[in-house]
Amino acid sequence: MATSAARKMRRKGLAIMAVQTVASTTPADDSGEAPFGPAAALSCRECGTRYPLSPVFACQECFGPLEVAYDLPLGDPEGLRRRIEAGPANIWRYAPLLPVPADVTGKQNLNPGWTKLVKADNLARELGITGGLYVKDDSGNPTHSFKDRVVAIALEAARTFGLTTLSCSSTGNLAGAVGAAAARAGFRSCVFIPHDLEQGKVVMAAVYGGELVAIEGSYDDVNRFCSELIGDPIGEGWGFVNVNLRPYYGEGSKTLAYEIAEQLGWRLPDNLVIPIASGSQLTKIDKGLQELIKLGLVEDKPYKIYGAQAEGCSPVSAAYKAGHDVVRPVKPDTIAKSLAIGNPADGPYVLDIARRTGGAVEDVDDEQIVDAIKLLARTEGIFAETAGGVTVGVLRKLIETGQLDPAAETVVLNTGDGLKTLDAVSETTGPTATIRPTVAAFREAGLA
Amino acid sequence: MATSAARKMRRKGLAIMAVQTVASTTPADDSGEAPFGPAAALSCRECGTRYPLSPVFACQECFGPLEVAYDLPLGDPEGLRRRIEAGPANIWRYAPLLPVPADVTGKQNLNPGWTKLVKADNLARELGITGGLYVKDDSGNPTHSFKDRVVAIALEAARTFGLTTLSCSSTGNLAGAVGAAAARAGFRSCVFIPHDLEQGKVVMAAVYGGELVAIEGSYDDVNRFCSELIGDPIGEGWGFVNVNLRPYYGEGSKTLAYEIAEQLGWRLPDNLVIPIASGSQLTKIDKGLQELIKLGLVEDKPYKIYGAQAEGCSPVSAAYKAGHDVVRPVKPDTIAKSLAIGNPADGPYVLDIARRTGGAVEDVDDEQIVDAIKLLARTEGIFAETAGGVTVGVLRKLIETGQLDPAAETVVLNTGDGLKTLDAVSETTGPTATIRPTVAAFREAGLA
Incomplete structure (x- = not known):
């Protein structure tokens, strides 16, 4: 490459x-x-x-x-699985697969990870997904992002x-x-x-x-x-x-792959939709999935990795669509500021992975991002930041354009928290009405 | 009463x-x-x-x-403990002690709870606590509050x-x-x-x-x-x-008591510092602790419960200090809006519990609340909302006034997230400097 x-x-x-x-x-x-x-x-x-x-x-x-x-500790998948399952409810349960000392749980650390994998049946219904849909919700981390x-x-x-x-x-x-x-x-x-x-x-x-x-x-x-x-x-x-x-x-992102597989009952999903900023998260999730297969912790099966960008900062998506394997830097202009890296270091590796696994890279505009934030909130009670709007919006677009099979099982990532990007939705999100504290006023406002 | x-x-x-x-x-x-x-x-x-x-x-x-x-399922504490420990990493692990059906884990719910109990050694050092200090951090819940x-x-x-x-x-x-x-x-x-x-x-x-x-x-x-x-x-x-x-x-608040005891290794702390809005949370935590003793899940030992209010809405603290057992409603005026209930329904029960357990009710002003938010952030990396500032501020005041023994083991609650009350700290919290992207500018700003 x-x-x-x-x-x-x-x-x-x-x-x-x-x-x-x-x-x-x-x-x-x-x-x-x-x-x-x-x-x-x-x-x-x-x-x-x-x-x-x-x-x-x-x-x-x-x-x-x-x-x-x-x-890697090869040769005893059952023993390794038991060791992981007996570990703490955070990323250190995967210490045997990370560049950290065995006594890492005793150090002063924020102990992130082991966030919820939410079965998103309501969102699946809205999107027409029949093969099962999960949201890996990393807003549950200590500072509310991955x-x-x-x-x-x-x-x-x-x-x-x-x-x-x-x-x-x-x-x-x-x-x-x-x-x-x-x-x-x-x-x-x-x-x-x-x-x-x-x-x-x-x-x-x-x-x-x-x-x-x-x-x-x-x-x-x-x-x-x-x-x-x-x-x-x-x-x-x-x-x-x-x-x-x-x-x-970068290795920290592998834990997303480990958790998704373990939370699915030690198996791989068919599709993963992952946001792209530098592209490092996506490449490390792929690395983590490959390690799980190598270790015998999950059955070897094909999976497709899809990358998600905001249209206002979509150099990887543009390269993917043009069939290039280099990424031409852009000047970002999008509400998804956490993804606004115009010169993504791991862009070429993302292209490799999307192509190798049979996935794709797609992008959505700011309006679609806001719509997707609201869609996820309305269906699953998850308030995502703009980056989560990008992944859910791209998921919708991938289905609409026939790039992602709705009969396959999909995991979509929410990597951050809506409270950090209030401006994205605050103009169009507020009280239905402001009234005096009487039942009559409630009726008059047409709310009854 | x-x-x-x-x-x-x-x-x-x-x-x-x-x-x-x-x-x-x-x-x-x-x-x-x-x-x-x-x-x-x-x-x-x-x-x-x-x-x-x-x-x-x-x-x-x-x-x-x-x-x-x-x-309550009395008579087999070991069996109950094992059943709880084998349960999910959320409040439903305590389903045998809650008014919910046994199949509750299969329902569409946000599955809150099992938030971190953080050993707060840095904060303990600053406050002069030698008996051990923990922060029960409920900002990790799905919508970031208890x-x-x-x-x-x-x-x-x-x-x-x-x-x-x-x-x-x-x-x-x-x-x-x-x-x-x-x-x-x-x-x-x-x-x-x-x-x-x-x-x-x-x-x-x-x-x-x-x-x-x-x-x-x-x-x-x-x-x-x-x-x-x-x-x-x-x-x-x-x-x-x-x-x-x-x-x-109200029963949902009992799960805070259960989690604190289980996360301490199935035992009770000496002191708990809990915010008061309606007072319901504090009374239900006491109820939960009493149940744990009755069930034989923890050893019976004395514990003290301390209530925390903002000075601008401190009807329970005022009643406590005046020796009253009724609570006189007030008109709230405080930055701690999540605690701004001027007529707290469970106020009299809070007074009972504070007195029965040998605790107290105390209050802090808005400046002390902001200081405490920053203290908790600076020492433990936890960004609390104003209610968390109230509990940490009150903890500090209780030690300074000799009402809480620093040689005893204490748990303080953070019930919400700083991202929801940015205004409390935003005026006094921002970039150290704004500079051009050069090392020379970094030096000139006196940052090197």
């Missing part, structure tokens, strides 16, 4: 900075236990070169992204590496997740957001008492700035969860 | 209306199973008169409030009685919980709120697609209006979760 020259150049600069960062940090764990559990190394996604587990994220040979490689999962893993890596400041570039949800996790774990935090975020996300990012820096620019500008900062002496001792800790961070 | 003449008169009127309502409804369950599980009757809290399980809420003899009486618990039980009662509209008077959290639960369960809903609520709560109440009616008046005006409506033909077939379904509704 081709990686564009521009992407390679950017990674090259970052890789050098990252190596500088490594030199100044050392693993802090002295318990004698494997601080990264079953993780064996970092491995380049492009060329396979392996590196020791350290806070680096780009290959020195080819500048490809690094990811965690495991010595970001708590990825931050929890990055935080444990930061702890092991002896880093003292937790940081990130964020479209909002991640800022809150990092602020909260750092507060609880006793880390300093300094997070960076675009200056024009929703009020709920700004307040949530700031309330935990860390530094919050608003950047005059888009999320992509914020991201570039963070890459610059990490190469500066200022960034020494900093763990940018989605930059130099990205290989660990 | 004295009940004031005015309260009696009000109850008398409501009791008559309630009986009229009963006549028009019949239990819809035809499965042959006990539709209310271990619940045996309704029983008057004042005179003990018993009534069949029906949608009534006030005694026809003395106008006292009715509550659910049980044939109200999902009470509504879930009321909804099942409404289903059994064949009621078709779910309704309530609400300070906001309840409106969202009713709207969401009704949407998922396929009930019509019509909820009533004061016209001046926080935007987050208004949008959340409306987004589920039911009727939302804003009332020009205070919560107490809304409540009176609902009592009027329930006696009107309009109200036929309506289940007001906190009026005619109140005996069932």
Whole structure:
């Protein structure tokens, strides 16, 4: 798969900075236990070169992204299943499959995960789905988005590496997740957001008492700035969860795959509809599903992965439709700000996965997003943020356009909470009437 | 214990209306199973008169409030404990102790509960607590407040009685919980709120697609209006979760007691700090703790219950401090709107419990509430709504004034979510700085 020259150049600069960062940090764990559990190394996604587990994220040979490689506990699926089922009601039940120490449950952490998989019969009926529909509702996490999962893993890596400041570039949800996790774990935090975020996300990012820096620019500008900062002496001792800790961070999304399969009774659904921001979540869910098959925890069967974008920021969807395997960056303009990444790092991998599994990538406009938020609320009592509106809206569009089989079993993700994106619906959502407190007034208002 | 003449008169009127309502409804369950599980009757809290399980809420003899009486499964605590532990990760694990049918897990419900009990070592250190401190964090519920618990039980009662509209008077959290639960369960809903609520709560109440009616008046005006409506033909077939379904509704709060004890390893803490709105939650938590002792699920030991109010609506705290056993209504003026009930129905029972257990009732002002919200966020990564600020603020005050022993083990409740009361903190919570996306700008802003 081709990686564009521009992407390679950017990674090259970052890789050098990252190596500088490594030199100044050392693993802090002295318990004698494997601080990264079953993780064996970092491995380049492009060329396979392996590196020791350290806070680096780009290959020195080819500048490809690094990811965690495991010595997975193969050979005893029943024993592993029992061990998982006896674990806590959070992501640490999957510690045997994550880059964390075995004693991770004893650390100060927000313990996210094990969110509800809601059987969505009402929504299925409205959409004409007959094969079964589930909503994986990650608004139940501690800061009400799936970001708590990825931050929890990055935080444990930061702890092991002896880093003292937790940081990130964020479209909002991640800022809150990092602020909260750092507060609880006793880390300093300094997070960076675009200056024009929703009020709920700004307040949530700031309330935990860390530094919050608003950047005059888009999320992509914020991201570039963070890459610059990490190469500066200022960034020494900093763990940018989605930059130099990205290989660990990304693994958190695998837990969505594990939970969906376990909550279905240790089996795979036919279809998954997943939002795309950087694309990392979608690729890691696929990785998690593949691991489950390899481990013998689920039966091997085909599944289709569908990616969902907002029309106002749909570079992956555009590439998919045009048959390209590179993604051309765009300038985002959508109410789905948590998905507004115009230059998605994992875009090409998303295209691979959608094509390999027989899925697709689709997009919906702002009006369809709002409609889908209301549809999910009205049918299932789940108030999603705009990203959830994107996935449910795309699910509807996929059915209407014949791209997704309504007779197959589908899981759609809601990755965030409607309370953080009130503006998306507040203009069209309010009291039916305002009346004086009398039955007569109730009657007069035509409500009886 | 004295009940004031005015309260009696009000109850008398409501009791008559309630009986009229009963006549028009019949239990819809035809499965042959006990539709209310271990619940045996309704029983008057004042005179003990018993009534069949029906949608009534006030005694026809003395106008006292009715509550659910049980044939509890005594005699086999180990078997009961195992049954509970094998149950789902929500309130239905306690179905053997709740007025619900045994097959309740199969119904369309939001399945709230089993929220985190967070060991709050950082907060304990700041407050000087040495005996152990836990936060029971009910912001993890589906609509992010403890109200999902009470509504879930009321909804099942409404289903059994064949009621078709779910309704309530609400300070906001309840409106969202009713709207969401009704949407998922396929009930019509019509909820009533004061016209001046926080935007987050208004949008959340409306987004589920039911009727939302804003009332020009205070919560107490809304409540009176609902009592009027329930006696009107309009109200036929309506289940007001906190009026005619109140005996069932209230039982939902018992699950907080069960979860706290189970999550502590089946034992009781020394102290509990609980917010007071109507006072129902506090009295039902006490009821739940007493049941656990009676059932042999926990060792019998003393515990102290502390009630927490906002100074701007502190009728129970005022009565406690004055040594009264009746509560004089007040006109609320506080940022803690979810606790702004000036005429709390269960106030006298709260006074009884605080005195009997050796606890207390205390209040904090708006500034202390905001400080406590930030303290909890900064130390534990939990963003509470104003009601959580009240309980944490009161905990701090109780320690400072020597009313609560810091060497004892304490559980403090957070019953709601900071995203719903952003205004309380938004003025004093925001970005540290807004800068251009360059390292130089970061340095210039004095952030390095």
